[in-house]
Structure formats: structure tokens, C-alpha cells
Amino acid sequence: MTPPAPSRTTDGPARSRLVVLAGPTAVGKGTVAAAVRDQHPDVWISVSATTRKPRPGEVDGVHYHFVTEAEFDRLVDAGDMLEWAVVHKVARYGTPRGPVDEALSAGRPALLEIDLQGARQVRDSMPEALQVFLKPPSWEELVRRLVGRGTETEEERERRLATARDELAAEPEFDVTIVNHEVHEAADELVTLMTADPQVRP
Numbered sequence: 610m611t612p613p614a615p616s617r618t619t620d621g622p623a624r625s626r627l628v629v630l631a632g633p634t635a636v637g638k639g640t641v642a643a644a645v646r647d648q649h650p651d652v653w654i655s656v657s658a659t660t661r662k663p664r665p666g667e668v669d670g671v672h673y674h675f676v677t678e679a680e681f682d683r684l685v686d687a688g689d690m691l692e693w694a695v696v697h698k699v700a701r702y703g704t705p706r707g708p709v710d711e712a713l714s715a716g717r718p719a720l721l722e723i724d725l726q727g728a729r730q731v732r733d734s735m736p737e738a739l740q741v742f743l744k745p746p747s748w749e750e751l752v753r754r755l756v757g758r759g760t761e762t763e764e765e766r767e768r769r770l771a772t773a774r775d776e777l778a779a780e781p782e783f784d785v786t787i788v789n790h791e792v793h794e795a796a797d798e799l800v801t802l803m804t805a806d807p808q809v810r811p
């Protein structure tokens with residue numbers, strides 16, 4: 610799919626659409642974002658900074674910028690984070706501000722895959738961003754996906770599922786909901802939203 614040229618307004622240069630993708634743990638945010646990356650290289654996807662340790666197979670600078678607590682503090686103190694939060698009561702995650710501005714100024718549709726707290730911060734600071742909620746087909750399927758991923762201990766899974774209940778209740782805050790039944794269908798729905806005229810809200 611070829612994106613339309615970004616809209617121009619009378620009060621500034623062209624800016625493309627910023628989309629926030631949020632939703633409970635293991636709903637498939639990362640998987641859908643990876644499918645978007647594979648199929649639509651024109652879409653820019655933010656690489657977050659985090660203080661959590663890499664999982665097997667995760668590459669620094671690709672999946673996350675893995676930073677120390679001190680480095681994260683420095684980024685926050687310098688005002689270099691568009692948003693950040695402590696997620697699942699364990700680690701800090703944040704969106705580096707500079708690359709987002711560069712992508713939008715270059716006219717690329719930009720995607721942030723972040724948690725509910727971060728989505729709320731972006732809603733305050735960039736109300737023009739489109740807020741998309743990714744929802745599981747059912748609670749049972751969400752648990753199946755979390756267990757099936759096999760990357761957390763039982764204790765960590767319980768903590769994530771507790772957060773997930775609050776996150777599911779926040780669905781009405783979002784502009785659009787996509788149900789992640791099938792990865793490629795969800796990715797296509799997301800790209801359709803990302804490449805629509807940013808002046809027109811769905």
C-alpha cells in the first residue's frame with residue numbers, strides 16, 4: 610500500500626500521522642508492529658528505551674535501546690523522552706523524542722507501541738496523535754498468548770495479567786479498536802489508519 614502525501618495545513622509544514630498502539634500484555638502489539646515493519650517499510654516505528662534486561666534474541670537498538678537506570682535518568686532529565694513510564698511495576702520504558710520529530714517532519718507515518726500510561730501522556734502532549742487500542746479476541750486467548758510466549762515467570766505473568774485487566778477497561782479512551790484475531794489482518798487495519806489523511810479522524 611502506498612501512503613498518500615502528508616496533508617499540508619496553513620499553519621506549518623507537512624506533518625504525517627502519529628499513531629499510538631496500546632493494549633494489554635501479550636495481545637500482540639509487538640507482533641503486529643513487526644508485520645507492519647516487514648510489509649510497509651515506509652512506516653517508521655519508534656525504538657523505545659528500557660531498563661529491562663534483553664530477552665534471548667532481542668537486539669540492542671532494534672527491539673529496544675537497553676539502557677542502565679542512570680542512562681534512563683539522564684534521558685529524562687535532559688527532556689529527551691516524549692513519554693515514559695514504569696510498566697508492570699518492574700522496569701522503565703520511554704519513547705526518545707528526537708527520532709519521532711524527525712520521522713514526522715520527513716513525512717513518514719510514525720508508530721509508537723507503548724503502554725496505557727504512555728498513551729495517556731501522548732494524548733496530553735500530542736492530542737493530534739491517533740490512539741489505537743489493540744484488543745484480544747477473548748481473555749482466555751490473551752492468557753494463552755502470554756503463556757505461549759514463554760518469556761515470563763509465573764510471578765511475572767500474574768503481575769502482567771493484573772495490569773492487563775486495568776488496560777482492557779481503558780478501551781473507551783481510544784479513538785479506534787482493532788481486535789487482533791489474525792496478525793496480518795490487524796497489521797493491514799493499522800496501516801490503513803496510519804496512511805489516511807492525518808487531518809481526518811476516523
Ligand SMILES: Nc1ncnc2c1ncn2[C@@H]1O[C@H](COP(=O)(O)OP(=O)(O)OP(=O)(O)O)[C@@H](O)[C@H]1O
Binds near residue numbers: 637638639641
Ligand atoms: N493474532 C495472533 N494470533 C495468535 N498468536 C498471536 C497473535 N498475535 C500475537 N500472537 C502471539 O502472542 C504472543 C504475544 O505477542 P507479543 O509479544 O507481540 O505481544 P505484546 O502485546 O507486544 O506483549 P507485551 O506488551 O507483553 O510486550 C506471541 O507469542 C505472539 O506470537
Ligand SMILES: Nc1nc2c(ncn2[C@@H]2O[C@H](COP(=O)(O)O)[C@@H](O)[C@H]2O)c(=O)[nH]1
Binds near residue numbers: 693
Ligand atoms: N510507556 C511506554 N511503554 C512502553 C514503551 N515501550 C514498550 N512499552 C510497553 O511496555 C510493555 C512491556 O513490554 P515488554 O517488551 O517488556 O513485554 C508493553 O506493554 C509495551 O507496550 C515505551 O516507550 N513507553
